[in-house]
Amino acid sequence: MQKKDYIIQLLKYIIMAIVVGIIVGTIDALFGRVLIAISEFRTIHYQYLLPFLPIAGLVITAMYYVFSKLSLKGMKLIFEVGQQKTDAIPLLLIPLVMIGTWLTHLFGGSAGREGVAVQIGATLSHALGRKLNFPENGRIMLVIGMAAGFGGLFQTPLSATFFAIEVIVIGKMDYEALLPALASAYIAAFTSHSLGLEKFSVAIKNTINLTGTKTIISVIILGILFGLTGRLFSFSLSKLKVFMGETIMNQYLRIGVMAIPLAALLFIIHGSRYSGLGTNIISAGFAGQTIYSYDWLLKLLFTIFTLAIGFQGGEVTPLFSIGTSLGVILGGLLGLPPMLCAALGYAAVFGSATNTLIAPIMIGLEVFGGADMVLFVIVCVIAYGVNGNISIYAQEKI
Template structure:
C-alpha cells in the first residue's frame, strides 16, 4: 500500500510538473515564434537594406553573449552536458540571449533555424523549476520534459517532440521515466502555443507510393541512402567547420565580423535572399508546386553551416527540413514518382539522420504529413539512420551500445 501511494504521488507530481512547464514554455514559444515570423516577413520585403548589415549584427550578438553570459555561447552543449551530469546547471541568461540573438540573426538574413532556441529555453526553465520545487532528482527527466515542451510548442508536433527529446541526449537509450512528464508538457505546450495564435505547419499529403512495385522499393532504398548521406554530411561539415573557425580565427569578433561579409554578399546575390533565414520559403515551394532548383539543398546546407559555424544563433532543424524537402522533390522528379511524397520523406529523413534519431522523424512525418505514407517514411528513415553511422549535429550527444553509454 505504501509503495502504491508513493508511485501515485510521483505520477501526480510528474503530471503537475508537465502542465506547469507546458504552459510556461508554450507561452514563450509563442512569443519567440510570432516575433520570428514577423521578422522573416519584414526581412523578405527589405532584404537588400538589411543583409548588408549582417556583419554588424554578428558583432552585436557576440558582444551580447560576452557581456552577459559567455558560457551561454555553448548553447545546446550546455543541455547535453547537464543531462550527462558533466555540469550542474544551465545559466538562466541563456533564455533571453538565445531568443534575441536568433531574432537578430534572422532579421539580417543569416541562414539558421529555430528549434535549438525552443529546446534550450525549455530545458533551461524545466531544469531550474524542477530542481527548485524538487519534482525529480533525475536530471534527464527535468531536461527531457523541457525539451519536449520547447520542440512541441514551437512545431506543434507533440509525439515527435517527446521522442526527439528522449532519443537525442543519449543516442540508443531512452529515459522512460521521463515519458509521462515529457508527454504532458509537450501536449500542454502545443495547446498553449496554438491557443495563443502560433500556427502549425502541416501538409495533407494524399498521394501514395505503390509499394508492390519493385522499382518504387529500389527508389526508396536510394532515397534512404541519399538522405542519410546528406544528414551525415551536414553533421560532419558543421562540426569540422566550427572547429576550423575557432582554431583559425580565435577572436570571436574577427571571426563573425570578417566571415559574414562574404556570407552577406552571397546571400544577397544568390536569388535575392532565397537562402536566408529558416528555409520555410523552400519548404513552401516544395509542397506548393513552386520552383525548386536541383542545387537548392546543397547551397542551403553550406550557407547554414557557415552561418552557425562563425557564431550566429538559431538552430539546424528547420534548415534541415528545407534541405530534405528540396532534395526529395528533385529525386521524386528524377525517379518519376510523386515529388510531394518524396519531399515529405526527405523533410523528416534528413532531420533524423542529422540528429541521429529514428522514432522522432517517423512520428514527425505522421504529424506533419498524415498517415498515408507512414510505411515509406519509416523505411527511408531507417535506412537513413543506418547510413548516418551515429554522427550528429550535436557534438555533445553521447552514444549507447547495448544499454551501456560510451
C-alpha cells in the same frame, strides 16, 4: 522504489510537466510570432538589411560576453547538464538566445529556430526543478523542458516527445521520462496554438505502392541519399565549427569578418533565397513552385557556415528545407511523386542529422498524415542506419 513511491514521483513530474508546458508554450508563441514577423520584414527589405549582417554578429557576440558568456555553449550546455558534467544553466540564456536568433534572422543569416525553443524549455524546466527540489532525476526535467520547447514551437507533440527522449543520449531511450514529456509537449503545443502560433501541415495526395521491384529500389535509394545528406550536414557542421574556432580564435573577429562574404553571397545568389529558416523553399516544394537542383546543397552550406561562425539559431527547420528540396529533385529523377518524396525528405534528413529514429517518423505522421506511414518508416529507418551515430548535437554520448 516501491510502487506507491513511483506513482507519487510520476504524479509530481506530470504536475511539473503541465506547469512547464504552459510557460514554455507561452514563450514559444512570443518567440515564434516575432520570428515570423521578422522573417516577413526581411524578405521584403533584405537589400537594406543583409549588408548589416556582420554588425549584427558583433552585437550578438557582445551580448553574450557582457551578460553570460557561459550561455554561448547553447545546446552543449544542455547536454552537459543531462550528463551531469555541470549543474548550471543561466536563466539569462533564455533572453540571449531569443534576441540573438531574432537578430540573426532579421539581418539574413541562414539558421533555424528549434535549438532556441529546446534551450528555452530545458533552461526553464531545469531552473524550476532546482527551485522546487527535484533531485531524483534532473535529466527527466531536462527532457520535459526539451519536449515542451520543441512541441510548443512546431506543434508536433509526438515527435517532440520522442525527439527529447532520443536525443539526450545516443542509442538510449529515456522511457522513464516518456509520460511527463508527452504531457509537457501537448500542453505547450495547445498553449502556443491558443496564442496564435500556427502549425505547418500538408495533405499528401499522391502515394505509391511497394509492389514493383523498381519502386522498392527507388525507395531504398531515397533512404540512402537522405541519410547521407543528414550525415553530411552533421559531419560538416561539426568539423567547420572546430576549424573556425581553431583558425580564428577571437570570436568577434571570426563572426565580424566571416559574415562579410556570407552576407555578400546570400545577397547575390537569388536575392536572399537562402536566408532565414528556409520555409520559403519548403512552401515552394509543396506548392509545386520552382525548386532548383542545387537548392538543398546551397541551403546546407549557408546554414553550416552561418552557425559555424557564431550566429544563433537552430538546425532543424533548415534540415526540413534541405530534405524537402532534395526530395522534389530525387522524385523527378526516380519517377516518384515529387511531393511525396519531399515529405519523406522533410522527415528523413531531419532524422539522420539528429540521429533520431522515432521522432522523424512521428513528424511524418503529424505533419503529413498517416496514409504513407509505411513509407516514412522504411525511409527513416534506412536514413538512420546510413547516418552511423553522427549527430548535429555533438555532446550526445552513449
